[in-house]
Amino acid sequence: MFIQWIKGIDWQKVGIPLAFFTLCFIFTLSSNKFLTVRNLTNVARQISILAFLSYGMTFVIVSGGIDISVGSAVSLISMVTGGMMVSSGNIPYGILMGILCGTLIGGANGLLVSLIQLPPFIVTLGTMTICSGVALLYADGMPIVGLPQGFGVIGSGYIGPIPIPVIIAFIFFLVSAFILRFTAYGRYVLAIGGNEEAVRLSGINTKLIKLIAYVLTGFLTGIGAVVLTSRIISGYPNLGLGMELQAIAAVVIGGGTLGGGYGTMTGTLFGVMMIGVIQNGLNILGVSSFVQMIVIGVIIITSVTYDVYRKKRLAE
C-alpha cells in the first residue's frame, strides 16, 4: 500500500515544494539564525523583486519564448524612474514613467518577436544591450541620487509586520497565477508553447497573444524595478545586472520548460523562494557568493535534467 501511495504522488507538483522545505529544514538545523522572523522577512523582501521578473518570464517561457532583457531593463527603468522623479519632484510621475518604460521595452520585444518573427533570444539580447547602454548613458554611468525620501516607503516600508514589496509581489502573484490558470489568455499561452500552428489554425491571433506576454513581462519588470529603486532611493545603472538569469532559473526550477508548453505560477514562486533561501542560507553559513553561483548553477542543471527525463517518460 505504501508503494502504491508513493507511485500515486504527482512528483511534478510535489517535487519542488518538497525540495524547498527540505532545504529550509537543512538550513534550520545548520544555523539558529535561519528560522527567525527577522531573517525570513528579510529573505521575502529580497526575493520580491525577482518574483516580479519571474512572473513575466513564466508567461514568456511557457509560450515558447525567452526574455533575457529584463535585467538590463531593471537598470534602465531605475534610471528613468530616478531621473524623472528628481527632475519633476513628483513621486507618482516617476513611478508611472518607470512602469511605462518597462512596458514599452516589453512592447518592443513583443513586436519584434511576434510581428517580425525574429528569434526571441536574439531580439532580447539586442534590447538587453540597448537598455544597458541607455541606462549608462542616462547619467554618464553615474547613479542618480536625491530622490524624494517619501519614495522609499514602497521598498522599505511595512504594513503590519509584512514588508510592502512582499505584499505587492504576492498580489501580483495571485493575479498572474489567475491569468495563466483560469483565463482563455493563459490557456492560449500554454497552447502556443505546445503547438503554435494548431493554435493559429484554431483562429486565434497567436501574434497578439505572444505580444501580450512580452508586454506583461515588461510591465511586471517595471513594477519590480520601481520597488527596487525605492529600496535604495536612487537610480542605479547596473541595478538589474544578472537578474534575467535568476528569473529564468526561477522559472526552470519551478518546472517551466524552455521551449514552452509547461509551467505554473506556483512553481515559479517556489523557484524564486528556492533561489532566495539558498542565497540567504549560504550567506548565513558564511559560504562565499562565488560558491553560491556554482550551487545555483548545479540546481538549474538538475531541474532541467529532471524536466528532460520527465518529458521522455511522457512521450513513451
Add this chain to the structure above:
Amino acid sequence: MKVALTPIIEMKEISKHFGGVQALREVSIDLYEGEILGIVGHNGAGKSTLIKILSGAYTADTGKIYFRGKEVEIRTPKDSKALGIETIYQHLALADNLNVPANVFLGREIKNRVGILDERSMEKETRQMLERLKLKISSLKVRVLKLSGGQRQCIAISRAVYFNAKILIMDEPTAALGVQETERVHDLMQHLKNEGIGIILISHDLHDVFKLSDRIAVMKNGVLVGIKKINETTKDEVLAMIILGKQEKPLKQN
C-alpha cells in the same frame, strides 16, 4: 442518405495558375451530404490546390463555387469555415501539452460570466461529443501527448465536426498512422458519413480510397480525368486513369 438532389458543395470549372504553371484547368467536382468523395492522383496533379481553394487558403483565378445551389465566394479560411467547411490537416492540429477538452474547445472556450474558463462544462460537453461519435478515451484529463496517434486524429476530426462542420476536407488523414489507428479513423469517418456529413478525402492509398469512398475523382496535371462511382469501377481502371490521364479504354490487355 444520398437522396439530396443539390450537392452540398459544387466547384465549377475552377482554374488556377501559379506564375506560368497551370495548376488547375477547369476542374469541376461536387459533393453530396453523407458522401465520401475520394480524390486521387500523382503529386502535382492539383488535388491539394483544389481543396485549398475550397478551404480558402487560395483563391481561384476563374470558376465558381456553389453551396447548396447558391453561388458563394470563398476568399479566406474564415469564409470557408463560416460555410461549415473544415479542413483536417495531415499533421496533428492539437496542442499536445493540453488535455482533451482544452484541445476540443481551443479558441472557443466556454467561460462563465466573469470570463473564467468553465472546465467542468467543457469536460462534460467533450464527453458527450465523444459518446456521440462512439470514441473511447479513458481519461479526458490527461495531456493529449499520452494518447495514441489515432486517438489524437479522431479528436482533431471530432472537434471540427462538433462545431457544426457540414463538409470535412481530409488531406491524407491516416498517412502517419499504424494499421489499427487507421482503422479507428476510418470508423469515425464512416460514422460521420452516416450523420450526413460530406467528406472529401485525399489519399495516396488507393486501397483506403476504395474502402471508404462513394465516388472517386481522378486528377492528372491539373485536369480532372474523370469521376467514377465506386461500384462501377475497379482499382485497375482508376490506376490506369491516374497513370494515363485518360478515361476510355484503360490497359486491359493482360
